[in-house]
Amino acid sequence: MADKLTLYTNPMSRGRIARWMLEETGVDYETKILKFGEGSQSADFLAINPMGKVPAITHGDKVVTECAAICAYLAETFPDAGLAPTADERADYYRWLFFAAGPVEAAVVNRSLGVEVPAEKTGMVGYGNFERTRNVLISAIADRPFVCGDRFTAADVYVGSQIGWGLQFGSIPPSPELTAYSERVYSREAFKRASALDDAAIAAAS
Ligand SMILES: N[C@@H](CCC(=O)N[C@@H](CS)C(=O)NCC(=O)O)C(=O)O
Numbered sequence: 001m002a003d004k005l006t007l008y009t010n011p012m013s014r015g016r017i018a019r020w021m022l023e024e025t026g027v028d029y030e031t032k033i034l035k036f037g038e039g040s041q042s043a044d045f046l047a048i049n050p051m052g053k054v055p056a057i058t059h060g061d062k063v064v065t066e067c068a069a070i071c072a073y074l075a076e077t078f079p080d081a082g083l084a085p086t087a088d089e090r091a092d093y094y095r096w097l098f099f100a101a102g103p104v105e106a107a108v109v110n111r112s113l114g115v116e117v118p119a120e121k122t123g124m125v126g127y128g129n130f131e132r133t134r135n136v137l138i139s140a141i142a143d144r145p146f147v148c149g150d151r152f153t154a155a156d157v158y159v160g161s162q163i164g165w166g167l168q169f170g171s172i173p174p175s176p177e178l179t180a181y182s183e184r185v186y187s188r189e190a191f192k193r194a195s196a197l198d199d200a201a202i203a204a205a206s
Contacts, residue, residue, distance in 0.1 A: 002028075003060030003061075003062075004059075004060065005022075005028065005059050006029060006030045006031075006057060007019060007022060007030070008034055008045060008054055008055060008057070009032070009033060009034065009055045010036060010039075011198035012202060013036075013054050014054070014067050016161070016198050017070075017071070017157065017158060018055035019031075019198055020157050020161065020194040021071045021074050021075075021158075023191070024188070025075075025078040025081040025083070026078075026081060027074075029057075031197075033201055040052050040053065040054055049065045051065065055070060057073075057074075059073075059077065067158060068098070071154040071155070071158045072154060074154065075153070083152075085148060089148035089149065089153060092147055094155075096140050097159065100158055100162045103126050103128075106127050107129075108172060110127075111171060112171045137159075137178075138177045138178060141159075141177055141181040145181075145184060147159050156185050157185075167182055
């Protein structure tokens, strides 16, 4: 029997990224919606993710946290979905997946919080400065439909989410390349299914 797969999430969170990836894989999974605070900080959930943050998935006795890791884990665990990289795609896949989870995430959050890195300290900061990070992010998708080239992979779920959220909330200024890429990845049926499920969960809670 297949190991049970469970998503711990809140529909108003980065858990939407994990949901999208799960829908891309087409596998069966159970969803546990956690309220922030009483749910995400409960002893039961802290036993799964001591960070007290969603999303997390459990797969049998395994736990995976961190959206980018969840995307990579599911792509490799369910290879029939065709979302893991080929040998030829691997360099771009890991490069841009980790770039989005590290420098891009930090640059966007710091900018949203108004954290200014002094010019003389940018060498200490993994993303250097926001403008350069955004320009490099644009270069990843400027001359190709997806980060690995012509084929959509799990890296696009994560990179696409960072870009899509950034454009939606105004935390990444738009560019023609970012907008076109976001529209391309958001047109996927799995994204629409995942969004509908999370939107329904929000409506049910209100
Ligand atoms: N690095 C984590 C970040 C997860 C995260 O920050 N989740 C937020 C919601 S978007 C959360 O659970 N916040 C509730 C809290 O910290 O109490 C990931 O990529 O999955």
